[in-house]
Amino acid sequence: MIIKSLDPRITRAGIDDESKDGTQQPLDQWHTYEVFQQKKRGTHHVHVGSLHAPDAELAILFAKEQYARRGQCVNLWVVKTADVFATEYEDEDIFATTPEKKYREPEVYKVMDRIQAFKAKQNS
C-alpha cells in the first residue's frame, strides 16, 4: 500500500508503508557533538545542547541553525561528546559539603563594619 497523507508531499513521494527503507544501518550513525554558544564577546561560552553530525565542520553548520537561529550569538564551539570527560553521578557525594563552605566566598567576609569604620575615620 502506498501511504496516502493529508500532506501532498508525502502522497507524492509514493512511500510503500511496508517499506523497510529508513531502518538504520551502522553507516548512518553519526557522532554527537555538544554545542556551546557565546552571546557576547568576552563572556563565557554556555552549553546549549547537542546534535548529530559526521564531523566538526558540519556540526558547526548545523549548530548555527539549531541553536543560534534566534537571539544573539557571536561565536559557537562544538565538541565531540566522546571528548567530554565527566564525573560519575555515583561520586556526587564529593560535592556534598561544598554548599556549606560559604566562608570561601569573599562576599560573606565579616569585614564590612571594619571597612565602614575605616572610611568614617578617613572622612572625619
Place this chain on the structure above:
Amino acid sequence: MELTERHVEGLKELLYKMADDLLILGHRNSEWTGLGPVLEEDIAFSSMAQDKLGQSLALYELLHELGENIPDIVAFTRNDNQFHNCHLVEMPIGEYDFSLARHFFFDHADAIRFAMLENSSFEGISMVSRKFRGEIKYHTMHADVWMKQLSHGTEESKARMQSAINAAFPLALGIFEEGEYEAELKEAGIFEGEAALKNQWLEKVNNELKKHGYTLPDADDVTPALGGRKGFHTEHLQPLLNEMSEVFQIDPGADW
C-alpha cells in the same frame, strides 16, 4: 541622476525576477521540511527556505513602494505566465543531490548579485542587500560545505553530485537571462547587469568545484534554460503556485 520611466521599469523588472526566484525556491526548498535526509540538515535547509521567503518579502515591499500591489496579492494571485523566475528554481526538488546542486548554483549567484547591489544607486535595494549579507553568507557556506563533504564521501556520493551539477548547470545559466533594460540599469548605477554577474559567478563556482575535484561543464557546450524571465515556464510552475496559494485562495480577504 533623474530616473526616467524606463529606469523605473528596469528596476521593477530586476526586483520582480529576484523576488520571484526567492519565493519559488523558498517554497520548493520548504518541500523538504520533515522529509530531509537527517533531522539537523532538515532544520538547516528549512530555515534557509524561510530566509528566502523573508528576502522575497523585502523585495516585494520595495516593489509596493514603487506602485505595485501589496506582497500577498503579488505572491498569491498571479498565474505562471506572470512570474519572472528562472526555470532552475521551479524544477521539482528531485533527489537531495539535485536540491543541493541547485542550492549551490543559485545561492552563489544570489550572493554575488546582492553584493553588487550593495553599491546600487537605488537606496532601497542597497539597504536590503546589506541587511541580508550575513544570511546569504551562511547559505553559500552551507552549500560549499556539502559540496566538499560529498566529494570525499563515497564514490557514489561524488558521482551523484557530479551528475546533479551537470543537470543543474544549464538551468542555472537561465538565471542570467538578460532583460529589456540592462543598459538603463547600468547607466543609472542601479545594477551592473546580468552579463557581469554571470562572469563573476562562473569564476566563483568553477573555482569552488575544482577545489573538490568536480568538473563544471563548459558554458558554451550547453543550452541555457531561457524564457523564465519573460513568463515562459515549464509545466512544473503552475502546480507549485496552486499548492502555494491554496490556503490564501480559501479566503483571500482573511486578516492574518
